[in-house]
Every structure is written in structure tokens, then in C-alpha cells.
Amino acid sequence: xxxxxxxxxxxxxxxxxxxxxxxxxxxxxxxxxxxxxxxxxxxxxxxxxxxxxxxxxxxxxxxxxxxxxxxxxxxxxxxxxxxxxxxxxxxxxxxxxxxxxxxxxxxxxxxxxxxxxxxxxxxxxxxxxxxxxxxxxxxxxxxxxxxxxxxxxxxxxxxxxxxxxxxxxxxxxxxxxxxxxxxxxxxxxxxxxxxxxxxxxxxxxxxxxxxxxxxxxxxxxxxxxxxxxxxxxxxxxxxxxxxxxxxxxxxxxxxxxxxxxxxxxxxxxxxxxxxxxxxxxxxxxx
Amino acid sequence: xxxxxxxxxxxxxxxxxxxxxxxxxxxxxxxxxxxxxxxxxxxxxxxxxxxxxxxxxxxxxxxxxxxxxxxxxxxxxxxxxxxxxxxxxxxxxxxxxxxxxxxxxxxxxxxxxxxxxxxxxxxxxxxxxxxxxxxxxxx
Numbered sequence: 001x002x003x004x005x006x007x008x009x010x011x012x013x014x015x016x017x018x019x020x021x022x023x024x025x026x027x028x029x030x031x032x033x034x035x036x037x038x039x040x041x042x043x044x045x046x047x048x049x050x051x052x053x054x055x056x057x058x059x060x061x062x063x064x065x066x067x068x069x070x071x072x073x074x075x076x077x078x079x080x081x082x083x084x085x086x087x088x089x090x091x092x093x094x095x096x097x098x099x100x101x102x103x104x105x106x107x108x109x110x111x112x113x114x115x116x117x118x119x120x121x122x123x124x125x126x127x128x129x130x131x132x133x134x135x136x137x138x139x140x141x142x143x144x145x146x147x148x149x150x151x152x153x154x155x156x157x158x159x160x161x162x163x164x165x166x167x168x169x170x171x172x173x174x175x176x177x178x179x180x181x182x183x184x185x186x187x188x189x190x191x192x193x194x195x196x197x198x199x200x201x202x203x204x205x206x207x208x209x210x211x212x213x214x215x216x217x218x219x220x221x222x223x224x225x226x227x228x229x230x231x232x233x234x235x236x237x238x239x240x241x242x243x244x245x246x247x248x249x250x251x252x253x254x255x256x257x258x259x260x261x262x263x264x265x266x267x268x269x270x271x272x273x274x275x276x277x278x279x280x281x282x283x284x285x286x
Numbered sequence: 287x288x289x290x291x292x293x294x295x296x297x298x299x300x301x302x303x304x305x306x307x308x309x310x311x312x313x314x315x316x317x318x319x320x321x322x323x324x325x326x327x328x329x330x331x332x333x334x335x336x337x338x339x340x341x342x343x344x345x346x347x348x349x350x351x352x353x354x355x356x357x358x359x360x361x362x363x364x365x366x367x368x369x370x371x372x373x374x375x376x377x378x379x380x381x382x383x384x385x386x387x388x389x390x391x392x393x394x395x396x397x398x399x400x401x402x403x404x405x406x407x408x409x410x411x412x413x414x415x416x417x418x419x420x421x422x423x424x425x
């Protein structure tokens with residue numbers, strides 16, 4: 001071991017800060033300011049331009065996938081695919097420490113990551129409705145109905161897309177209400193909390209992030225042929241779960257192995273088949 | 287005192303010490319291996335180690351207690367936690383209590399070497415990976 005001057009410096013292992021909010025513009029402002037105060041990189045909706053280009057889809061369609069309630073124009077399978085593109089792009093960005101992420105539904109796919117500080121900004125109906133009534137010049141009562149509907153749509157959106165209720169506080173490390181806190185205070189609290197040692201990046205949580213990024217990359221590739229496929233990854237081993245009729249099982253397993261095996265970072269592929277009983281029943285009744 | 291990085295490795299599974307000791311020796315670490323946490327604590331009461339690598343789940347004394355002991359007795363030492371039962375809450379608890387890093391088992395010896403190198407850097411030192419790289423290249 002060679003000792004040098006200025007010894008005993010801590011290696012800086014900055015967390016990820018994943019902000020989400022029920023009032024999009026207020027949440028964005030707070031997330032931006034947190035990034036500025038801490039000197040972290042901000043990853044937000046701007047990312048959608050490169051995601052759109054990479055996958056040859058329109059940016060508008062990606063925004064709709066993030067915002068529109070289920071059953072609103074876009075087919076569910078199409079929307080899941082668009083969300084998978086966003087997830088892949090976002091997870092790629094979150095491989096670095098010291099990032100503030102907002103507006104990409106990151107809070108729904110970084111669960112279990114120890115160095116991701118997940119913050120939810122909530123605004124009660126009254127305050128939010130007041131803002132809408134003032135900005136859009138509509139009566140307060142009507143604005144309140146708009147807000148209530150938006151909150152309900154957001155809940156249905158997350159349940160449909162990720163099988164999670166994003167209004168559930170247990171998904172977050174911290175829930176801040178703008179009814180009781182000024183935005184300045186919210187920024188201060190988030191910045192202070194980011195300094196807690198428990199949110200520092202570590203080998204374990206970084207590896208989980210790498211695994212999530214690989215799984216999302218493989219899923220995007222496999223979804224072209226298998227729209228409902230689910231994928232997990234662990235240190236280069238990929239486990240894919242797909243539905244299949246018994247007669248197609250081997251063919252599909254082989255196809256998944258071929259496709260996934262060619263993706264960078266994949267060392268081994270396992271394919272688990274979930275028997276498609278509904279499809280089976282439909283076939284046998286023909 | 288030697289210039290080499292002094293490492294204490296504690297894991298109640300003998301295979302872990304047998305496998306990791308030579309891997310760390312290759313990058314110039316002087317490694318003492320313990321399977322019994324009480325013996326490890328007694329040794330650490332006598333001597334400061336630059337780096338302590340400890341399993342978490344062990345009988346009688348667990349890794350969190352080892353971490354607390356080291357943080358109190360030798361605040362300069364870097365403690366690396368390793369466990370086969372990794373989960374977010376445990377990882378955060380370890381970091382909050384002052385762990386330098388947290389690694390889930392199974393891991394490759396090279397993964398630990400990289401973390402040890404980071405610990406050495408945090409202590410103001412550098413580790414020469416040359417020997418380990420040559421060894422890897424030779425298979």
C-alpha cells in the first residue's frame with residue numbers, strides 16, 4: 001500500500017433522487033431546483049426525444065403513454081411497449097449516481113434500490129383546484145372536479161401500467177405535502193435527506209440497477225415478438241417469463257433464447273413458460 | 287508496521303475465507319481470516335485494521351454488531367458488509383451505521399478487490415492491480 005498526502009477522504013457516492021408528483025408542473029419545478037442545489041444531473045421529459053428517435057416513435061405518443069388514462073385511444077399492448085422504451089432509456093440514465101429524475105415514472109421501476117431516494121410531492125385538491133381556477137379562468141367547483149378526476153386517472157394509470165397504486169405512500173421514502181410546506185422548504189428537506197448515509201450508492205444497489213437496466217433492454221427487444229413477456233436479470237443471467245400454448249412452447253423458448261442471447265451483457269438465458277390456459281381452452285373448443 | 291493494507295476477513299463459512307484470502311493477497315493485502323466473530327472481535331480489540339470485511343448473518347454475534355464495534359473502536363477503518371440475505375432495508379441500515387460498502391453474495395473475488403481498492407483510496411492509498419490482472423490473464 002502506498003500512502004499519499006490528503007489521506008482519509010471519503011469516496012463520494014451520491015444517491016439517485018426520484019421525484020414524482022400529482023401536480024406535474026409543481027413537481028418538475030421542485031425536482032429542477034433540487035438538482036440545481038445539489039449539482040446533480042436532471043433527467044426528465046427531455047429524455048423522450050432520444051427515446052423517440054431510438055425506437056422510431058413520436059415523442060407525443062410517449063407523453064401520452066405516460067399521461068393518458070387506460071383505455072384512452074392507445075391500445076394497452078402498444079402503451080406497454082412505449083412505456084418499456086421509456087423505462088429502458090431512463091434506467092440507462094440512472095446507472096450514474098447523482099441524478100434527479102422526474103416525469104418518467106421512475107418511481108414505479110426503481111423499487112428495491114437502496115440508493116434511490118423516492119419522493120412524492122402531493123397537493124391537496126383545494127390548492128391545486130385554486131391554481132387551475134386562476135390559470136384557466138374556470139369556476140372553483142369545476143376546477144375541483146377536474147383535479148379529482150386527474151387524481152383518479154393517475155391512480156388508474158399506475159395500476160394498469162405497473163400494477164401499483166402510485167398514491168400509496170409505502171412506495172416512497174418521503175411524501176411531502178405542498179399544503180403544509182412551501183416549495184422552498186420541500187427543496188431543502190429533499191436536499192438534506194439526500195445527504196443521509198443510508199441513501200448512499202453501494203455495490204449491491206448499483207448492481208441491482210445494472211440488472212434492471214439489462215432486463216429492460218432485453219424486454220424491449222423481446223416485446224417485438226412477445227408483447228406480454230416479463231424479464232428479470234441477475235449478473236448477466238436473464239430469466240424470461242412468457243405465456244404459451246403447450247404445442248408452441250419449445251419453439252417460443254428457443255426463439256427467446258436466440259433473441260436474448262444476442263444482446264450485449266447477456267451471458268445466459270432461462271425461459272419459463274406460463275401455460276396459456278385461456279388460449280388452450282379457446283383452441284380446444286374450436 | 288507493514289505498508290500493505292491490513293484486512294480482517296470474518297465469515298462463518300470457511301470456504302469464503304479460503305477463497306478470498308489468496309485473491310486479496312494478490313493485490314498486496316495482508317489478510318487475517320476468522321470464522322468465529324468473538325475471536326475476530328478479540329483480535330480487533332488489540333489491533334486496528336485498515337479494512338474489515340464481515341458477513342452479516344452469523345450465530346451469536348452478527349455483522350451489524352461487528353460494524354458498530356469497529357466504528358466505535360477504530361473510526362478510521364473501513365467496514366465492508368457481505369451477505370447472502372441482501373435486501374434494501376438491511377443495506378440502508380448498514381450504510382447508516384457507517385459501513386463503507388455493502389455487497390450481496392455470491393460475488394466474484396474481483397468485485398471485492400475493486401471495493402477494497404476504493405477503501406484504500408478513501409484511506410489515502412492506492413492498490414496495485416497489476417498482479418491480479420496478470421493472474422487473471424494467465425487463467
